[in-house]
Amino acid sequence: QVRRITPSAFRARKGDTPLVCLTAYTTPVARLVDAECDLVLVGDSVGMVLHGLPSTLGVTMEMMILHGQAVARGLQRALMVVDMPFGSYEESPEQAFRNAARIMAETGAGAVKLEGGTAMADTIRFLTARSIPVMAHVGLTPQAINTLGGYKVQGRGDDAARVLADAHTVAEAGAFSVVLEKVPASLADRITAEVPIPTIGIGASSGCDGQVLVVDDMLGLFTEFKPKFAKRYAELGESARAAIAAYAEDVRSRRFPAPEHIFGDAK
Numbered sequence: 001q002v003r004r005i006t007p008s009a010f011r012a013r014k015g016d017t018p019l020v021c022l023t024a025y026t027t028p029v030a031r032l033v034d035a036e037c038d039l040v041l042v043g044d045s046v047g048m049v050l051h052g053l054p055s056t057l058g059v060t061m062e063m064m065i066l067h068g069q070a071v072a073r074g075l076q077r078a079l080m081v082v083d084m085p086f087g088s089y090e091e092s093p094e095q096a097f098r099n100a101a102r103i104m105a106e107t108g109a110g111a112v113k114l115e116g117g118t119a120m121a122d123t124i125r126f127l128t129a130r131s132i133p134v135m136a137h138v139g140l141t142p143q144a145i146n147t148l149g150g151y152k153v154q155g156r157g158d159d160a161a162r163v164l165a166d167a168h169t170v171a172e173a174g175a176f177s178v179v180l181e182k183v184p185a186s187l188a189d190r191i192t193a194e195v196p197i198p199t200i201g202i203g204a205s206s207g208c209d210g211q212v213l214v215v216d217d218m219l220g221l222f223t224e225f226k227p228k229f230a231k232r233y234a235e236l237g238e239s240a241r242a243a244i245a246a247y248a249e250d251v252r253s254r255r256f257p258a259p260e261h262i263f264g265d266a267k
């Protein structure tokens, strides 16, 4: 049995070779990404990517726990982090602890992730003091779409000070790592240089301590829209479409099933 990477071991990789992170939502994909990833995130992006929701706001605790359990069955080595869904942690540190503890207990995750900077500092401190490692997420925080007014770059110009303060505050509050989403590269580099915990970029900078992508984005499986930062490493959606068309053609022309796919009467 290979030991899973712990949040403290992950944190200790600050300044080392870049940390490799991807999302996963299912057992087979978890099995695929485990060998190459230091951290696997069961992101609330699951709501948009697998459930067809228009944003991450409709994602529930039950969805995160069900997908967390599926991913856990496919991982041996990578640190598993599960996103806290919208509405499950913002009300109070106590509410956050109750739901984070449930996620940890029911999925076997090594940590939870929650969105927000300075506003979440007390909650991050409350959870980490009570044995729940927290990954923070600042910059573009998709659960805040309605107050941010769109999926826009965060921290440009005068707004840089806000995102910088958010990153410093979550580190001081005890987060073991912080996701920087959709911020200017120069700001991501400055945060990476200044905060003592690994920065994990998505639409940030190659200078971050690590990178994360939504696995369905990089595999070309989620094609509803394509963020600028979502580099495609494969076009599995296209391959699947072609395979399904070939199957349909075989069925219609009675080429499938062929003799090797059917059974004779004799034993």
Ligand code: KIV
Binding pocket: 023, 041, 042, 043, 044, 045, 046, 083, 137, 179, 202, 212, 213, 214
């Ligand atoms: O939900 C998610 O997939 C995420 C990553 C993009 C960081 O939060």
Ligand code: NA
Binding pocket: 043, 044, 045, 083
């Ligand atoms: Na997320």
